[in-house]
Amino acid sequence: MLQITDLSVRYGRSVKALHGVNITVPDGKVVAVLGSNGAGKTTLLRAISGTLGLHGGTITSGSVAYGETRLDQMDPAGVVRHKVLQVPEGRQIFGRMSVEENLRAGGLASPAAGRDAARDRIYDLFPVLKERAKQAGGLLSGGEQQMLAIGRAMMAAPEVLLLDEPSLGLAPQMVARIGEIVRDINASGTAVVLVEQNASMALRVSDLAVVLEVGELKLEGPADELAASEDVQRLYLGGHAESDEEAEAELSDATSSIRSQRGLEVWRG
Numbered sequence: 118m119l120q121i122t123d124l125s126v127r128y129g130r131s132v133k134a135l136h137g138v139n140i141t142v143p144d145g146k147v148v149a150v151l152g153s154n155g156a157g158k159t160t161l162l163r164a165i166s167g168t169l170g171l172h173g174g175t176i177t178s179g180s181v182a183y184g185e186t187r188l189d190q191m192d193p194a195g196v197v198r199h200k201v202l203q204v205p206e207g208r209q210i211f212g213r214m215s216v217e218e219n220l221r222a223g224g225l226a227s228p229a230a231g232r233d234a235a236r237d238r239i240y241d242l243f244p245v246l247k248e249r250a251k252q253a254g255g256l257l258s259g260g261e262q263q264m265l266a267i268g269r270a271m272m273a274a275p276e277v278l279l280l281d282e283p284s285l286g287l288a289p290q291m292v293a294r295i296g297e298i299v300r301d302i303n304a305s306g307t308a309v310v311l312v313e314q315n316a317s318m319a320l321r322v323s324d325l326a327v328v329l330e331v332g333e334l335k336l337e338g339p340a341d342e343l344a345a346s347e348d349v350q351r352l353y354l355g356g357h358a359e360s361d362e363e364a365e366a367e368l369s370d371a372t373s374s375i376r377s378q379r380g381l382e383v384w385r386g
Contacts, residue, residue: 119308119310121138122179123138123179124137126332127175129173134157135329135332136332137179142308145308147322149311149322149327150310151320151326151329152329159281160174162203164181166193166201167191201279206282206312207285213254216257217250224273260291260295263284277310280310320343326339326343
C-alpha cells in the first residue's frame, strides 16, 4: 500500500503547504482527495511523485512509502520505476507529437516486450485515440487530450495512478466519462489517488476519501459516508462559508456529526 506518514511540506522558507498529513492508500482502492483551492491537494501528489522539488517545495518532515520503499528519497524517475505515476493537472501532453508517439513516450518506462500489448489496452479503453493515432496531440479536443495524458501514464503499467484534476475545464458529459475511466482503470487492479474539485464525481467513484483544509487533514473515511453527510455536501458539493472562521467551525461540526452518526473512528489505514 501507499503510506503517507506525518507529512509536512514547505515552499521556500515560509509557505507551509502540508502539516503532519497521514493518509493510507490500500492496494486496489480509489482514494479521493478533496478540498478548496490552496488546501494542499496538488502538493500532496507532488510529494508522492517526487516532483515537489521541481516546484520549489521541500518535505520538512514525515515520509512517503510504497510498501517497504521510501519514495520521498527518490527522484521522479525512481518513483516511476516503482510503478507510481502522476498525471499532472492541465492535460500536459506533447502537442506536436502524434497520439501514437505520445503513448510510445509513456512506454519508455516499461519493458519493451510489453509495450504493444499496453498500447492495445489503451486503445481498448480509449477507442477515439486509436482513431486519431496519427493525429498531433495538440489538435485533439480537451477531453481527448485528457484521455491521452491518462493513456500515456497507463503505458508504464502503474500500480498507483495519481490523477490531478482530470475533469478540470471539461463539459459535464466528459466529466462523467472521466469518472467511468477512473472506475475502469481501478477495475484492472490499479490503485488511484484522485484529486478533484468536482467532489460529486470524485466521491461517486471512490472507495475512500480525505478532506484537506489549509494543508491539514480534516476528514477521512468511506466515500459514501462522506457523500451522505449534509455538512460535507454543503461545504464541498456547492456550498460556501462566509469566512475562513465559519468554514473552520462548519468543518469541525461536520467532523463531529459524521463520527457521532456511526461512531466513526478516524480512518488511519
